[in-house]
Amino acid sequence: MAGLNPPLADLAADLTGRPAAARRPGGLRAAQRRRLNLFRYVAFTIFGLFFLLPLLAMVRFSLEGAKPGSWSVAAWTQIASYPGPPPLLSSIEITLELAVITSVVMLVLVVPTMIWIRLRARWFSKVMEFICLLPLTIPAIVLVVGLAPIYNRIERVNVSALMLFFAYVILALPYTYRALAAGLNAVDATTLSEAARSLGARWGTVMLRIIVPNMWQAILNALLLTVALVLGEFTVAYLLTYVTLQVNLFEISRNAENAGVLFSASAATLLFAFILLLILSYAGRRLRRGRP
Amino acid sequence: MTTATATQAGAQPVRAGRRPPLAWIGTLPFLAYTGIFLLLPTGIVIWNAFKGTSGGWTLSNITALNTAPVRSAFKGSLELCVISSVIGAILGAILAYAVASGNPDGMIRRLYLAGSGVLAQFGGVTLAFAFLATIGPAGLLLHASWYSSFPWGIGLIYCYFQIPLMVLVFLPAIDGLKIQWREAAENLGGSTWHYWRYVGGPLLMPAFTGAALLLFANALSAFATIEAWENQINYVVPQSISGSLISEVGLANVHQGDALALGLIVVVVIVMTGYFLLQRRAARWQG
């Protein structure tokens, strides 16, 4: 039941907000509440500084001009014009497309399987959980050595870097499985499906029109985690000699004397992913509020 | 009726012949996909660990693991992973508590969760450079020489993505602490300390340790960041694996790399078994 995945049991709900009445540290006296708030503000300040400072340092380096002490936005405008080879813009484009393809394939692969397991093959859920945890624990460097012969076969058919999605879906499994499991746990799938089928619905309808709409937050969350992973993944792409954004940044760091574009592109990527996640956390709330 | 059939493990449908065992079909796409792209590559690596450079079977790659550089790489890996996972787990748990104890719909919670989702994946060249820009020799803040020390310097950098991962993994567990338990402890006259010592702490401990083990496994596999931080010495096993793949001074031996990978997999399997056992204990409280 809910005990399936305790640590990430409710990740979906977290990211997309909860009903206001659900969780507030109630039962605390005023003094305790004040102490708690003090602790929270101190914690947020310290952690906020720890996480923000390197990012700010990166941004500062990206704004440095040719001579120390001068400023210029050349590194930021260069993102669009960096020639490569290959051009930075084309690897950004490829990475974004890869993110979309990976997310779609991942959802198509995992969501029906999970619903199916929940409804028809409970015993398999432990196996699935184990398999989905494996990629986090097997180093990418190891995985690539084994993936190379398989990708050789794939490359005889299609040489595009978009073929990386086969590996990326695997890498995303640990994160997305937990998010989706949390969402599925919150839905009483058995009752819903029995009710729907007793009214004559077929399995396809049950899955697509009954259960999935109740899992929207979890699906959104899984999508976001996948996108964040694809944007940040380096090792597999590099060792399979494909060029994605991260690989391109690595090449820039090794070979270009103007490292500014490295910093500006990284900062831009992080900012983009962060804003995306933030926006979608609001979207989840609106979706939930819209339903009766 | 059909549900009952499916929940009996391995049960065959009464009417065989025309219909295939339905329960299996649904898992096939997933099994096929992960079989090809996850299990098969792992199998290939393990298989190759036992092959020699001339093509035959050999245990020499495994016995070669007993040399000083390899032992020190495993030791270095364990040191770095323990440090970054313990510190990351403790600090991450504190941050998770700070986030969880606020307004569930509030801005701070959203910001920190979105940030955690992004930063948990942030690594490699950009992270190493970001830290270089902050506290490296020409850095913004300090010119700390311990930045390039192992394991504390790189351990600090690892915490940068370990803490967000901890927040992502541990927050639901904190959210699972029911208010009633806190109220009950209050009613019985317990202070905050009593609550954490006797109620909250024990409840969270399995989830906490499980999450810490996850962080450990994550640090063990990390490669890009430490390689970008400094690559003069192979401190950790992934660097040794990479070295055996890319060495251009004539010492490259791919099968040696496979043997190293096998060693790493063994360590990870041990860790993940511990994780699963702890998960089952934690499930008791949540069920």
Next chain:
Amino acid sequence: MRTPYRLGLAGLTALTLVSAVGCGSTSSSSSSSGGYNWSKATSAASGGGLSALVTAAKKEGTLNVIALPADWANYGTIIKDFTAKYGIKVNSIAPSDSSAQEVTQIQQKNGTSLAADVLDVGGSVATASTSLFAPYEVATWSSIPAGLKNPNGLYTGDYGGYMSVGYNPAKFGTITSLSQLLGSKFKNDVALNGNPTEANAALNGVMMASLAQGGTAGNIADGVNFFHQLKVAGNFNTTQATPATIKAGTTPVVFNWDYLNTASVVGQPASDWKVFIPSNATLGGFYYQAINKDAPHPAAARLWEEFLFSQAAVGGQNLWLAGGARPSEQVAMTSNGTINKADAAALPPVVGTPVFLTQPQATAAATYLAANWPKAIS
């Protein structure tokens, strides 16, 4: 209940559809349609001469090269000029790869259109990988010294340089000997280009230090000891030196090949960067060209080799010279006057007797480093 069956099938179909939709260019056939099979050619003459080679290469239209950074020995210009001259698109794969990674790539991508056609590798990797190369003798074969080529044409020395120390004279004054680097003003400043137990350039850096301390080419112990002293003095920086770290000021003193230590490559103004080759430690090293036996574009690969070894004023040899590297045909070109005199004069002066590591010496050095380097600098 056929629906769950259908769902499973639908999922698999979706997977196949997605991969088909992403279908880019399929692998181009490497066998020439009805013409001469250039993958078997051992020289341009055997296929009908240079013009036949050019025609065949243009028909293939693409060339895959690997591990050629644009600012490494002027490769950026070389690639551009080749494309401009013959209209063949050059696909530059993984510029930061090492020689061993080049070999891995052609093995991993064997049979696909992504495999590199030509390789530019260090000596150890070249001699160890001859089973993967195709024999080929360029038109100017006789101008290449015997010590710089494989007798069967499996690999050919293309360019080389001497191990040098690059530094900022405004900050440190003029460096005339390596022992100065042990001084206190070099705190955390001295860096290598890579890990000596893995990278050719770094290994030679340590060997150069060894020679400067009075050691011989057969024993790298003095070099390891020198870096140990640097580490103890707090002067050795374990970060890999790149133009980015030089610009950031992290690694203002760099051990690297002289053609990688020019001011323009490093990205510093000429007044802020000088190069020093010790007079008692003139350690040289050459790189080698090789053709992939199973190259997807065999004619283009061979045309590339002809271009690189041509002695024309705008040919590969002179272009490498313009990048600060010493082309393998330098001696022959100096005597027949085809060399670019201005560029040749601009090379850093070589005062002592050049030393080149033989294969056994390189292997011995690598073995010693593997056992002792981590201890020395930790």
